[in-house]
Amino acid sequence: MAKPVQYAMAVEDYVKVIYAHTEWQPRPITTSVLAARLGLAASSVTEMVKKLGAAGLVDHVPYGAVRLTPDGTALALRMVRRHRLIETWLAGQFGYGWHEVHDEAEVLEHALSDRLLDSIDEQLGFPTRDPHGDPIPSRAGDVEQPAAVLLRHVGTGETVRVVRISDRDPALLRHLEAESITLDSAFTVEGVEPFVVRLRGSAGTLTLADDALDSVWVGR
Incomplete structure (x- = not known):
């Protein structure tokens, strides 16, 4: 298996938020909503979205919706998997409350190696959802989205x-x-x-x- 391309933490955060926005509802995200979710200035987000577009990770027209490309979706699923596995790990192995795991996972998701993450996945019995019910993508990027x-x-x-x-x-x-x-x-x-x-x-x-x-x- 080819080694995944390495991206900056900010890029990983952007694609993860874009993916999560449409996971449970159909409306695509805009730069203004993305700025609010990330807590950043709209101008900064607009510039980053342009960079993401140049990198082939998103499709975006000025004042329109921001949508992930196949490459952007693959990266987003990799980051979502990391985040949700870490949340499940913290809740199940370290006694974190479900209201505490998100912020810790935001930090750790960028730091853990793929090898350690796979070991955590195996130790947990390959869970398919995190403590909040969000589906955990498999290593291959497959997602079991429940009807809800x-x-x-x-x-x-x-x-x-x-x-x-x-x-x-x-x-x-x-x-x-x-x-x-x-x-x-x-x-x-x-x-x-x-x-x-x-x-x-x-x-x-x-x-x-x-x-x-x-x-x-x-x-x-």
Whole structure:
């Protein structure tokens, strides 16, 4: 197998964010959204996107969407695999909470060798999802994307199972965990205005705020 091309950390971060943006919803990312996600000035992001385009990693027209090329997608999948395996490793082997692993993985994903990463993958039993339910690409770049919808789109009377929870807000993750809403938990929607659910096996109900409705994906 040919050795992967080495890219700067900033390039790896860019393609990973571009990939993640469309992983759970269909709208392509723009430079302004990319700037917000990375916490950078729009002008800096525009210049980097031009460089990514010149390197053959993205397709982009001025004021339009930014889309990964096949080479960009391959690099993004490699970085996503690193990030999510490290999150799973930290949570499973070192006792990190699911609200703590993201920032640590952001640092370690650029530092670990492929050999060590493959060893971690094997030690963990080749997991297919991270602590938040995001799929972990295989070494070959294959992804098992589960069927899921945003909780906001679930109607009254439906019984669903949690498939994925966004890791963007650590405080929300802590709150949901305290309320026993974690991966694979099941509940029935008893109302949508306000949004009220009853967890399987629970006698009581729980009212969810808008930020939870836009952060939890469920399977029917």
